[in-house]
Amino acid sequence: MLILCLFLLQGLDYPISGTHGAVASSSTLASEVGIEILKKGGNAVDAAVAVGFALAVTHPTAGNLGGGGFAVVRLADGSVQTLDFRETAPEKAHRDMYLDEAGNVIPDLSTKGHLASGVPGSVDGLLKLLENKGSMSRELVLAPAIALAEDGFRLSVALAEDFKDVLNSMSAYPQSMAVFSKHGVPYEAGELFRQADLAATLKRIAKQGRADFYEGKTASLIVAEMERGRGLISATDLKKYASVWREPIVGSYRGHEVYSMPPPSSGGVLLVNMLNMVEPYDVASMGWGSSSVAHLMIEAERRAYADRAQYLGDPDFVDVPSARLTEKSYAAQRFANFDANKVIPSEKISYGTWPIESSETTHYSVIDAAGNAVAITTTLNWGYGNRIVVTGAGFLLNNEMDDFSVKPNTPNSYGLIGRAANEIKPGKRMLSSMTPTIVVKDGKPVLVTGSPGGSTIITTVFQVLLNTIDHKMNVSHAVAAPRFHHQWLPDRVIYETRALNADAVNALTGKGHVGVMLSPWKIGAANSVAFREGRLEAASDPRRDAVGLAY
Ligand code: GLY
Numbered sequence: 001m002l003i004l005c006l007f008l009l010q011g012l013d014y015p016i017s018g019t020h021g022a023v024a025s026s027s028t029l030a031s032e033v034g035i036e037i038l039k040k041g042g043n044a045v046d047a048a049v050a051v052g053f054a055l056a057v058t059h060p061t062a063g064n065l066g067g068g069g070f071a072v073v074r075l076a077d078g079s080v081q082t083l084d085f086r087e088t089a090p091e092k093a094h095r096d097m098y099l100d101e102a103g104n105v106i107p108d109l110s111t112k113g114h115l116a117s118g119v120p121g122s123v124d125g126l127l128k129l130l131e132n133k134g135s136m137s138r139e140l141v142l143a144p145a146i147a148l149a150e151d152g153f154r155l156s157v158a159l160a161e162d163f164k165d166v167l168n169s170m171s172a173y174p175q176s177m178a179v180f181s182k183h184g185v186p187y188e189a190g191e192l193f194r195q196a197d198l199a200a201t202l203k204r205i206a207k208q209g210r211a212d213f214y215e216g217k218t219a220s221l222i223v224a225e226m227e228r229g230r231g232l233i234s235a236t237d238l239k240k241y242a243s244v245w246r247e248p249i250v251g252s253y254r255g256h257e258v259y260s261m262p263p264p265s266s267g268g269v270l271l272v273n274m275l276n277m278v279e280p281y282d283v284a285s286m287g288w289g290s291s292s293v294a295h296l297m298i299e300a301e302r303r304a305y306a307d308r309a310q311y312l313g314d315p316d317f318v319d320v321p322s323a324r325l326t327e328k329s330y331a332a333q334r335f336a337n338f339d340a341n342k343v344i345p346s347e348k349i350s351y352g353t354w355p356i357e358s359s360e361t362t363h364y365s366v367i368d369a370a371g372n373a374v375a376i377t378t379t380l381n382w383g384y385g386n387r388i389v390v391t392g393a394g395f396l397l398n399n400e401m402d403d404f405s406v407k408p409n410t411p412n413s414y415g416l417i418g419r420a421a422n423e424i425k426p427g428k429r430m431l432s433s434m435t436p437t438i439v440v441k442d443g444k445p446v447l448v449t450g451s452p453g454g455s456t457i458i459t460t461v462f463q464v465l466l467n468t469i470d471h472k473m474n475v476s477h478a479v480a481a482p483r484f485h486h487q488w489l490p491d492r493v494i495y496e497t498r499a500l501n502a503d504a505v506n507a508l509t510g511k512g513h514v515g516v517m518l519s520p521w522k523i524g525a526a527n528s529v530a531f532r533e534g535r536l537e538a539a540s541d542p543r544r545d546a547v548g549l550a551y
Pocket of ligand 1 (some may be wrong): 007361379381382400403431432433434454455
């Protein structure tokens with residue numbers, strides 16, 4: 001009943017608010033875990049780490065132990081740091097590993113099966129966050145996730161449907177079928193879902209920390225799984241894995257400071273570049289949903305994503321001109337040929353393909369009363385990753401290798417192309433679009449946001465920021481408002497119902513935008529928290545089956 005009331009309240013366009021803390025994620029159970037940790041005296045980092053482990057249990061499509069992600073953390077003292085816990089290419093990986101002898105991409109090899117997995121970073125990342133910026137013990141923050149896995153939880157209608165949808169693609173992996181079905185029979189909504197192997201893995205992590213996952217029993221189970229499926233991840237790869245602290249990408253937008261994720265995510269660079277391109281224009285008076293503001297934003301997106309393909313990759317392997325790309329003068333130069341009345345078309349090269357699978361990354365945001373704020377985006381890449389549960393360990397592996405450019409100018413499963421900057425090399429991190437972001441005004445974090453959605457992540461965060469800052473929406477409205485997306489190639493605009501009305505679509509087409517089409521899927525899930533008028537507010541995205549919580 002409480003949950004139903006919360007749904008109704010959030011449906012009324014007002015965020016859930018409080019004065020002690022706020023948590024927004026794609027799983028109500030995980031949001032509850034975050035609030036529970038805050039109530040026990042934990043800070044936003046403790047809560048975020050607990051939410052991260054809980055999501056691996058309650059939101060297995062994207063919450064994970066076998067994937068990776070990025071965190072942006074702003075502490076109450078004003079310091080901001082980011083943690084890169086992106087997966088790495090195994091030592092045995094090489095540039096052409098997904099090509100046949102003729103140099104053609106072998107279908108599905110970078111997305112399906114054991115070869116699709118990068119070395120997981122999530123466990124190292126979450127534990128490093130806790131050790132460096134948290135205040136609680138591993139045992140305390142992992143306890144709720146362990147209980148959810150061991151005692152189980154009742155499946156929601158959405159999660160039971162999700163399991164039904166994914167089962168077919170798991171049929172080659174009996175260990176995955178054993179977790180996500182009852183001996184091949186789908187779970188029904190309301191049934192108790194327990195994950196004994198996952199509970200045991202989480203208990204080992206609580207006791208032994210990273211040593212278990214990267215060098216102990218869990219590491220052995222991962223290596224055995226790889227050997228069974230001719231995957232590449234070795235004991236050495238696991239032992240060598242380390243998440244990396246990186247300086248944030250810093251931008252400004254109409255008097256707000258914007259802190260976001262640097263490479264190997266493209267998110268922060270593109271977000272700040274796009275904000276810089278639109279800042280000289282009066283977005284607010286153009287009006288939300290108007291063709292003029294949509295045209296402005298699409299033209300900024302087109303240029304930013306073209307730079308992504310050329311320049312962005314893992315900064316430990318290639319020189320990424322992040323500073324240049326995020327300068328206001330660069331944006332002015334890049335946008336000098338903007339024409340309010342017509343399109344400058346994307347390069348005339350072949351169209352990319354549309355994603356054939358749903359993109360399921362997940363984002364969560366936490367803020368506490370002291371002003372500590374954490375934005376974390378994490379993923380297995382596709383929903384349920386490569387669909388392979390590590391036998392005996394109970395968690396899914398990622399198919400993140402597809403985020404590398406497996407062949408120059410050849411679209412990945414998000415239709416994104418890349419070049420040498422993002423080619424495969426052993427130990428290298430694949431380029432991401434994840435954009436965990438914290439917006440600060442007058443020394444206080446006022447918005448903590450981010451989203452799943454593959455290539456659409458960056459434009460989703462761009463829209464949440466413009467909705468908040470230019471269109472003055474509260475966090476619920478800013479997150480719920482329908483969205484559109486353009487990524488340079490394919491040269492098309494996709495939009496959610498009501499993001500653009502018929503007049504706006506006609507006007508955009510008249511300016512020369514090609515393929516302005518209704519999006520076949522919901523764009524993003526920008527679970528966000530905000531600080532407004534003295535209150536902490538939480539808004540989980542209504543596109544997913546969850547509520548944000550505050551107290
Ligand atoms: N796997 C999606 C991304 O990192 O952008």
